Amino acid sequence: MKIKSYIPLLCSILLIGSMIEAADIFxxxxxxxxxxxxxxxxxxxxxxxxxxxxxxxxxxxIALCAVLGLCIVLWLPGAxxxxxxxxxxxxxxxxxxxxxSFAPMISAAVLPxxxxxxxxxxxxxxxxxxxxxxxxxxxxxxxxxxxDQPFEKLPQPDTSICIQTxxxxxxxxxxxxxxxxxxxxxxxxxxxxxxxxxxxxxxxxSRKRPTAVIxxxxxxxxxxxxxxxxxxxxxxVPACVSxxxxxxxxxxxxxxxxxxxxxxxxxxxxxxxxxxxxxLLFPVQIMLGISVFVGASYLYRxxxxxxxxxxxxxxxxxxx
Numbered sequence: 001m002k003i004k005s006y007i008p009l010l011c012s013i014l015l016i017g018s019m020i021e022a023a024d025i026f027x028x029x030x031x032x033x034x035x036x037x038x039x040x041x042x043x044x045x046x047x048x049x050x051x052x053x054x055x056x057x058x059x060x061x062i063a064l065c066a067v068l069g070l071c072i073v074l075w076l077p078g079a080x081x082x083x084x085x086x087x088x089x090x091x092x093x094x095x096x097x098x099x100x101s102f103a104p105m106i107s108a109a110v111l112p113x114x115x116x117x118x119x120x121x122x123x124x125x126x127x128x129x130x131x132x133x134x135x136x137x138x139x140x141x142x143x144x145x146x147x148d149q150p151f152e153k154l155p156q157p158d159t160s161i162c163i164q165t166x167x168x169x170x171x172x173x174x175x176x177x178x179x180x181x182x183x184x185x186x187x188x189x190x191x192x193x194x195x196x197x198x199x200x201x202x203x204x205x206s207r208k209r210p211t212a213v214i215x216x217x218x219x220x221x222x223x224x225x226x227x228x229x230x231x232x233x234x235x236x237v238p239a240c241v242s243x244x245x246x247x248x249x250x251x252x253x254x255x256x257x258x259x260x261x262x263x264x265x266x267x268x269x270x271x272x273x274x275x276x277x278x279x280l281l282f283p284v285q286i287m288l289g290i291s292v293f294v295g296a297s298y299l300y301r302x303x304x305x306x307x308x309x310x311x312x313x314x315x316x317x318x319x320x
């Protein structure tokens with residue numbers, strides 16, 4: 001029975017290793033979709049799906065946001081920080097109205113903007129990899145390894161949710177602008193924006209353990225960057241092997257800390273997509289970014305959130 005419980009982990013290892021190997025074989029970094037590690041964590045490595053979503057909505061969300069990000073790169077003029085801000089805003093609007101809690105869709109829109117991806121390979125790879133994850137989950141559920149979970153659509157957003165989404169966009173835009181202007185762009189890495197979005201909700205388990213969240217995401221960044229640097233860049237071990245070992249390392253870090261946080265997995269695999277010159281400072285930038293996002297979330301949801309109650313009441317009255 002214990003061996004059977006490791007089948008989802010083995011599926012994740014093989015899928016992510018194959019993704020990295022395919023990118024090397026075809027010489028196309030656009031094939032690497034770090035958020036697939038987050039989706040694997042939430043869909044395969046936990047008994048129940050961690051988001052309120054279903055197969056069709058998950059695939060559709062990734063497809064729409066991946067295409068959205070590509071279109072912004074191709075057709076929206078302006079600096080990268082501006083494009084990222086717009087991508088986050090539009091993806092947040094889609095997320096808010098999707099009736100799901102599937103926040104990884106946000107990363108699918110922002111990642112190609114950060115990396116300035118301008119090829120159709122990216123959305124195709126994102127869609128194919130997501131479809132494989134969903135197929136694997138379907139098979140594991142059918143074989144009793146994972147639990148089925150009926151989908152319950154979330155209610156449509158009210159005025160309060162719209163205001164919170166706008167406030168979250170303002171904070172994220174400020175972090176994106178400062179990070180890119182200071183040359184620490186990975187402090188605004190797309191998986192951190194996903195973590196910020198998920199951490200915003202007061203009912204989430206991770207919100208009750210902010211120190212654990214910062215520690216987990218930082219350790220995952222260290223694992224991804226460290227394993228790639230030592231094994232692939234120094235010892236010339238194939239990147240697919242390094243990525244597979246990273247998946248294992250991240251899984252056991254999460255088990256040790258007792259927190260299955262999908263964006264942390266994406267951060268570890270993002271280390272295989274960045275230039276090798278950025279590897280040494282990558283964990284530092286990630287730690288800085290997640291600390292700012294966690295702090296900003298607490299400030300807003302705490303004192304600032306209460307101070308805005310009167311404004312929200314007035315705004316709701318005007319809308320009605």
